[in-house]
Amino acid sequence: MSALVGLDVSIRERLRGIVGAEHYSDAAEDLYCASYDATLEQARPEAVVYPASADEISRILRLANEAGFAVTPRGSGTGLSGASIPVAGGVVLILTRLNRLLEINADDLYAIAEPGVITQTLADAVAKQGLLYPPDPGSMKSSTLGGNVAMNAGGLRGLKYGVTADYVMGLEVVLPTGEIIRTGAYPVKSVSGYDMTRLMVGSEGTLGVFTKMVMKLVPRPEHCESMLAVFADMAAAAETVSAIIRAGVIPATLEFLDNVTINCVEDFKHVGLPRSAEAILLIETDGVREAAQREAEKIVAICHGHRAAEVRRAADAAERDRIWEARRAALSALSRVRPTTILEDATVPRSRIPEMVAGVRKIAATYNLQIGIFGHAGDGNLHPTIQTDQRDTEEMARVEKAVDEIFALALSLQGTITGEHGVGLVKAKYLKDEFGEEGVRAMRAIKRALDPNNVLNPGKMFR
């Protein structure tokens, strides 16, 4: 692969010509503002462009191949892995102008959106038609759908409804070399060719730039039930999670807060959670009213049968809101304790959660760090959240070691280094720990086949 070059005057001129002068910038402030996401990583590009069509993106990528500069796609920049940070300089492709919701089809249950559509906007629009777009990443009020697809974002409903990948039926993609292709199909069933859609989803902007996305929708459940269960020990909470699944109930959400998180939430919001509790589970069932209610009854009984100190079931919307306030406040509460918050997403099979929580606690003690854990207990996707200060270099060195150990721990428990945030920049060095050299080599071969000059989002996923 040839080395990438910087942008000379003539390239800048041609970029301006493609997107229009007002949608091109190399002002220091705009470059700085494209240099970060929600991680601590940072790198400035040499130019930012705001293209408005697949054709413009195609021309930019052809130019990148011809001249040899890097192109990094970016949505709202809310990522938690550094995938949109332009580590190789070059051009940042900001996709927020491609923000049309093109179609909602209630008969065939899909929506067609451009990548810059905000996830919440899609969710709200389909809700008006009695439909549900299930993936609900925590950033959905700001994140773009294109970013969600590129990172295969998860969310609270993962256990029952799956993740973004389960809702992508087809894509229009500009390949790294500039060709525009279509993947997938509109029918529910389609087995023609390689499953290019699945390959593109979660490719973190390294294999193509999405310009249209066909997203699957489902009917909106008519009813939901919310419960909160308090546990004096972690093992009891984990057994409860397993017992619920064994009983044949798949809750829509099954969330978990540990003791550190509970106390931070209490300090911040005074929700009335018992400070001595080791774990709290927040559980929701949904579907046909009678079914959701019967499942809720089963869950309440299981919680009682597994040494829950207290079980609350919301009688109305107001109570439901109170129950969920603790979960909604979790990240805010953890974020306010120290200036810097590092949110990880190491994930293990749900039966290994007690080992994972105990292991993270031990790591926190070893490195003298405060780490709160909350997350999606139902799918084993935990968020060990490190409270620190990035200006304290000595502490940050300990943080780095702790993070290394957290990932090693997750892998030792048959887990994965990332459940929903992606590899990007920050987890690239761990990828071979999960898949081995050969696994990573196979992935690199795909990347090389589609992006021979390595112009599209170089430096990500692989190290």
Add this chain to the structure above:
Amino acid sequence: MAPKTLTAADLGPKETDQAYLCAKCGMCLQVCPTYQLTGREAMCPRGRVQLLRGLLESRLELTDNLRDMIYTCCGCNACYVNCPSGVDVEKLINEARAAMRAKGVELPAGQEAMRSRLADVSNPFGLDRAERAAWLPPELRKPRTAETCLFMGCSISFANNKTGKTILRILEKAGVDFMLLGEEEECCGDPLVRIGETQLAEAMIERNQARFRRYGVRRIVTPCAGCVKSFRRHYGGFESRHLVEWIADLIDEGQIKPRKPVGRKVIYFDGCDMGRQLGIYEPPRRILRAIPGIELIEYDKSREFGQCCGGPLISYDPEMASAVSAQRVAEAAEKGAETIAAACPTCFLNLRSGGQASGQRIDVQDVMALLYRSLKGD
């Protein structure tokens, strides 16, 4: 030549910590009026906070462009209520502006023009001082000793004295005692604080305070949300209320009796100063609900999540101010509102101009004007 940097010492430790508290999560993007309009990261709260951080770390120079980005913030603080980390962006931005001014950084042209108008004639409109009280009944033009001062504020005095006259008529019907500073009134200082012009603001605030003391004022009532905010933040020793709080109480006490039906579908617009800054959500709604015939509806985002009209930009970037308010007017129209009711005179003026710009057939009224319709002939 202006210094090209801003250090942590310039900004102070508390505000520097605020800048570092930002986790860059981006939850503020979609609620920021200037980001909604431009889609530019440098025009959103996260972007502005990061630009400040870039300055503090000497990774950026204090260019005119960077300064302008800091100055486009409306100070609406919609970001604050959506921020998981609780960064008080409005305060941080105001302090950054003050720190820049203290280092001799020039104001952007629009703000400089406003500053000079305020310095010359004590109102942001640049109108002759004499006009402030010229529309008042002669007996109210000069102050007298009284416990309650009705502080009219610049927006009503210079740009909307129709509402001012309506307010006087309503208070006359209520039979309550108050005085006005009239010819002696000056800007409350808030517009100057907003642009970081601390010294000029402090002088103005001190002059107003001296007047309040001279005339034995203990309670200030004003129809302007920005003025209430300024009194509560920067003035000492006086009780301050927004007019709608007083009027809502007078209605409850039976001293004002709205009787004539006003058959309108009305949406109440929560201004940022009225709402997020002062927490005055109920009193204007109590007044509107007391008016027979009004069907009161709500924005999808209201109260602490209410969206800014862009009003703070009106004095230095009227075009952007009215582009922002046009969006709020369009949202009201979508809700089926016939009238937008505002209790903040800046929102009122800006929503009116946004309404005209957007071509929507929707009427913008001050809450007091709607109340007065219900009192007429009473």
